[in-house]
Amino acid sequence: EPEVTQTPSHQVTQMGQEVILRCVPISNHLYFYWYRQILGQKVEFLVSFYNNEISEKSEIFDDQFSVERPDGSNFTLKIRSTKLEDSAMYFCASSALRGASYEQYFGPGTRLTVT
Amino acid sequence: DAKTTQPTSMDCAEGRAANLPCNHSTISGNEYVYWYRQIHSQGPQYIIHGLKNNETNEMASLIITEDRKSSTLILPHATLRDTAVYYCIVRRLGGSNYKLTFGKGTLLTVNP
DSSP: OOOOEEEOSEEEEOTTOOEEEEEEOOTTOOEEEEEEEOTTSOEEEEEEEETTEEEEEOTTOOTTEEEEOOSSSOEEEEESSOOGGGOEEEEEEEESSOSTTSOOEEOOOEEEEEO | OOOOBOOSEEEEETTSOEEEEEEOTTOOTTEEEEEEEEOTTSOOEEEEEESSSOEEOSSOEEEEOTTSSEEEEEETTOOGGGOEEEEEEEEESSSSOOOOOOOOOEEEEEEO
8 A cells, every 4th residue: 555655764863954854745646735733732734735746834934944746746845944843744745636625644753852 | 614523532342343432423325424543653654534424444343323423433353452542533515725734532451
């Protein structure tokens, strides 16, 4: 069964450093998403991406964040200058089509620890 | 999107049916009911969704009341691996908002 994969599984970085989280969505999917979950809190939407542009973003997704689909398979989330409060699980998701009737499939997540 | 209300936690005996309720009294006619679950810090996993008819797949059944103000997710024969947080999410059909908005969900604990 096709699945979303994410690398690395755990990333430790120092405050102020740049990090890139990588995702490989399901191959025939067209819509891509990033969510995050701070320890003990809800899963929060960050951004959705389609046709090489952001289609929606949350208030969390400020200028420190960016997303890119550098090739036909990878989807990345970059945090330019990490803060302690960026420590969280980051989940990538993809869906075949956009719309309420289409489910999103999530990857296993990357645990980001900012020290 | 309509707000949902779920119990904070529930217990179920292994092998028995787990019935997880969700209230969505402000749901509108063009909103779907979705269920996802999250097993201890893993990525959320899609379970099932429906609009107004009851739905069944290999994982679960979804029962939506006739007035659509509430629904129940049924895991027919719960196993220990079904211990997870279950999220009931209402999403609008159409428009430009396709994000999933997660609440706190219900922690289902399946006991041996």
